[in-house]
Amino acid sequence: MYAAIDGFLRYLKIERNASELTLKSYSEDFGSLLDYFRDRVGDIVDPAEVQIPQLRGYVAYLHECDYARTTIARRLASLRSFFRYCQREGLASSNPAKVLRTPRVGRKLPHFLTTEQITKLLEAPPANQDEGLRDRAILETLYSAGLRVAELVGLNVDHWDQDANIIRVFGKGKKERIAPIGRFAAQALYRWLEVRKEAPGAGPKDQGALFLNRFGTRLTTRSIGRMLEKYLMLTGLDKLTTPHTLRHSFATHLLDGGADLRSVQELLGHKSLTTTQIYTHVSTKRLKDTYENAHPHAAKNHRPGRGERPPAEK
Known part of the structure; x- marks a missing residue:
């Protein structure tokens, strides 16, 4: 398992040109998974041994620890990428992370300056x-x-x-x-x-x-x-x-x-x-502004007809 993770990180660095920060994030994600296996499941020595129920237990554990949804979503994405790599390299016959549901993450509006x-x-x-x-x-x-x-x-x-x-x-x-x-x-x-x-x-x-x-x-x-x-x-x-x-x-x-x-x-x-x-x-x-300047019935452009009350002034 450790050798597979090392190989995946080398693949990201050499073939995908991943940044040091990206590699660090992936390493932390895999460290979290391996810690969970060691404490709750037992040592997993081969990626082919990892099964869907074990990963579902890991996701439940992340929720129990009150990790942010964005963190959980990122860790699941890391696992999917890893097992996809393992499939390609013949280290696993399937991708057990593929069926896991990613928590819905609300997108924050970006903070900007005027x-x-x-x-x-x-x-x-x-x-x-x-x-x-x-x-x-x-x-x-x-x-x-x-x-x-x-x-x-x-x-x-x-x-x-x-x-x-x-x-x-x-x-x-x-x-x-x-x-x-x-x-x-x-x-x-x-x-x-x-x-x-x-x-x-x-x-x-x-x-x-x-x-x-x-x-x-x-x-x-x-x-x-x-x-x-x-x-x-x-x-x-x-x-x-x-x-x-x-x-x-x-x-x-x-x-x-x-x-x-x-x-x-x-x-x-x-x-x-x-x-x-x-x-x-x-x-x-x-x-x-475009609507009010262009649309004939917008408040800015509309001219009331006979017997029609104009919109109240604010």
């Missing part, structure tokens, strides 16, 4: 310090291109085509996409590159990194989070704001400005349009 709040945040980094120029470039790039924070820290200087003002982004599974950036982000990047100093003898991982820490090496996702927390305190903005909030704000403002859903899907690098549809809640105001 355009006024975004402006306040982007103007917070001091322009008279190298670190401030870097932070401004980071925030502008996150918002302008709608990047995931892992995509941002993976950027190299040569990923930015300065003539075309586009950046080459490597998303989940190392899938490449092209993201345009606006003039404010481009200006911030130009100013940052004027003061950017790479560490002497930087290793292969850090060479050419677009965003560097004070030691001249590549920034980490956690460093971006800490940096953002500093400016949230400075501006008094919602503390629930994360680097991903700028990606949510990017999609929200595009849709609210009239962009079509397919275009936003491409810009975000979403595989499925369903994932992008979570942002359509923000276009309610725009749809209402």
